[in-house]
Amino acid sequence: MGDPKNDSWIFALAVLLSSVFVYNSTNTINHQALEQLHYVTELTKLIRTTSSAISGEAEDSAKFVSFFPDFVWTVRDFMLELELDGYPITEDEYLENALKLIPGWNPNIQNSNMPRECIRKFFPKRKCFVFDRPTNNRQQLLHIEELPDDQLDRNFLEQSKNFCSYIFDHAKTKTLSDGITVTGGGLAALVETYLEAINSGEVPCLENAVVTLAQRENAAAVQKAADLYSDRMARLLSLPTDTFLELLEVHAACEKEAIAVFMERSFKDDKQEFQKKLVVLIEKIKEDFLLKNEDTSLKYCQAELKKLSEPLMTSISRGTFFVPGGHGLYLNAKNKVEEDYKLVPKKGVKATEVLQSFLRSQEETEVAILQADKALTDGDKAIAVECAKTQAAEREQVLLREKQKEEDQKMEAQQRSLQENIDQLKEKMDKERESHLRQQETMLEHKLKMQEELLTEGFKKEAEELNKEIDELKESIEVTKSGGSLNVSRILDVASIALVAVLPGPYKVVGMGVKLLNDAFKKTDNSV
Numbered sequence: 001m002g003d004p005k006n007d008s009w010i011f012a013l014a015v016l017l018s019s020v021f022v023y024n025s026t027n028t029i030n031h032q033a034l035e036q037l038h039y040v041t042e043l044t045k046l047i048r049t050t051s052s053a054i055s056g057e058a059e060d061s062a063k064f065v066s067f068f069p070d071f072v073w074t075v076r077d078f079m080l081e082l083e084l085d086g087y088p089i090t091e092d093e094y095l096e097n098a099l100k101l102i103p104g105w106n107p108n109i110q111n112s113n114m115p116r117e118c119i120r121k122f123f124p125k126r127k128c129f130v131f132d133r134p135t136n137n138r139q140q141l142l143h144i145e146e147l148p149d150d151q152l153d154r155n156f157l158e159q160s161k162n163f164c165s166y167i168f169d170h171a172k173t174k175t176l177s178d179g180i181t182v183t184g185g186g187l188a189a190l191v192e193t194y195l196e197a198i199n200s201g202e203v204p205c206l207e208n209a210v211v212t213l214a215q216r217e218n219a220a221a222v223q224k225a226a227d228l229y230s231d232r233m234a235r236l237l238s239l240p241t242d243t244f245l246e247l248l249e250v251h252a253a254c255e256k257e258a259i260a261v262f263m264e265r266s267f268k269d270d271k272q273e274f275q276k277k278l279v280v281l282i283e284k285i286k287e288d289f290l291l292k293n294e295d296t297s298l299k300y301c302q303a304e305l306k307k308l309s310e311p312l313m314t315s316i317s318r319g320t321f322f323v324p325g326g327h328g329l330y331l332n333a334k335n336k337v338e339e340d341y342k343l344v345p346k347k348g349v350k351a352t353e354v355l356q357s358f359l360r361s362q363e364e365t366e367v368a369i370l371q372a373d374k375a376l377t378d379g380d381k382a383i384a385v386e387c388a389k390t391q392a393a394e395r396e397q398v399l400l401r402e403k404q405k406e407e408d409q410k411m412e413a414q415q416r417s418l419q420e421n422i423d424q425l426k427e428k429m430d431k432e433r434e435s436h437l438r439q440q441e442t443m444l445e446h447k448l449k450m451q452e453e454l455l456t457e458g459f460k461k462e463a464e465e466l467n468k469e470i471d472e473l474k475e476s477i478e479v480t481k482s483g484g485s486l487n488v489s490r491i492l493d494v495a496s497i498a499l500v501a502v503l504p505g506p507y508k509v510v511g512m513g514v515k516l517l518n519d520a521f522k523k524t525d526n527s528v
Contacts, residue, residue, distance in 0.1 A: 015068060022073075027077055066177045067176045068122050131159045133153065186217055228254075232254040242346060256420055297347060301347050305341055322368075327370045334362065440476055451467075
């Protein structure tokens with residue numbers, strides 16, 4: 001015999017962690033079998049749905065339906081005929097008949113009805129499978145695991161096949177309240193959270209477990225999204241890019257994928273703390289790519305320009321241009337360097353800046369050559385000086401316009417980034433609201449069905465006791481339907497402000513935040 005207390009905890013943990021709960025018994029589903037399933041009546045004392053001190057067992061148990069697994073009762077060594085009142089019945093009908101409440105008010109009957117009532121109340125989706133004895137040979141039963149299939153009873157094999165097919169086809173991913181799905185590492189984290197509560201003498205609380213799990217999963221979601229963004233950028237970009245905009249367009253596509261990955265995996269990020277971390281991470285990675293793009297372009301352009309200007313620099317060092325008519329020769333040679341440089345492909349975003357720096361470095365040399373040119377009059381020299389100044393000023397203006405254009409493009413990219421975050425957040429919240437509504441409607445359908453069954457079986461008092469739960473559910477459904485859009489708007493308001501707050505200094509502009517908020521609200525209103 002095991003420790004009854006430990007057995008109860010094991011039962012509760014199995015319910016909390018499984019998506020399909022398979023209860024295994026032998027021979028028949030009778031009074032004794034149901035008595036052995038007394039653990040189900042203790043679940044209200046062993047599981048809490050919220051951490052609120054004011055919620056009681058009844059309030060908690062009313063929400064069990066939202067996250068409890070499907071219930072499958074398997075009956076081994078089944079020796080009866082599947083029939084009722086002389087008519088054949090299915091395995092499921094056999095189970096439902098066994099779960100019908102027994103009329104009467106004495107304590108024994110009440111105790112007998114408790115596991116029946118709890119199973120019907122907590123597990124809306126129920127299934128039953130019966131199995132013949134695998135073999136009637138006692139010696140073979142002692143070594144049943146070693147027997148080949150051809151020595152097992154045909155009915156047993158067929159029943160086993162049906163059972164396995166059902167589990168494989170219908171078992172779903174473990175789902176908690178609000179449609180949160182849990183697999184792998186998430187389940188392991190749930191086990192640790194529940195065991196920590198039990199070992200400390202507390203009752204496992206679903207709400208606390210979900211909060212703990214959300215912290216773990218959301219942190220992993222941020223990292224996974226950031227890694228995807230970084231990997232995609234590295235694969236899609238060929239540095240240096242021809243234009244600044246080209247990199248930003250790749251960034252936008254990669255960021256959209258990254259945000260989608262985060263949204264798919266994250267949950268309960270109510271204050272957008274983890275989404276803000278992702279925004280900061282992506283911004284940092286993007287800036288690293290921008291700097292690398294600039295550095296690659298700078299080094300490449302400088303190297304190319306150095307090669308192209310070598311003949312010019314050699315002529316200068318040899319004094320070739322310090323002769324009558326030398327200024328014209330110098331201008332021709334310098335212009336050739338510029339023209340040849342323009343023909344160099346894939347110079348990248350620093351092309352103009354590098355050329356401007358080179359031309360700026362030539363200004364003193366050009367003045368010296370000009371002053372040494374005996375073929376020019378003082379008037380010619382003055383005109384040439386003014387022309388050089390004008391050209392230098394024009395080049396500076398071109399460079400300034402390029403830099404301003406890049407800043408404008410960066411600002412626009414930031415706006416698109418923020419809008420993408422808000423759009424995907426809104427889409428996620430809409431889906432979660434729809435999922436929550438479906439869950440509420442499923443719970444209501446189950447409770448109404450249960451109430452109808454109780455009335456049919458003559459249990460009017462028990463049926464009336466469900467009225468409060470049914471009314472509360474109907475009210476919650478109406479709130480979800482009517483107030484959902486307003487709640488989304490309010491949360492998007494907070495999210496927009498929060499996301500703007502983590503952007504780099506130059507982009508914390510009130511106009512951007514207001515514009516995006518207005519756009520978000522308009523879209524929300526139009527979707528109602």
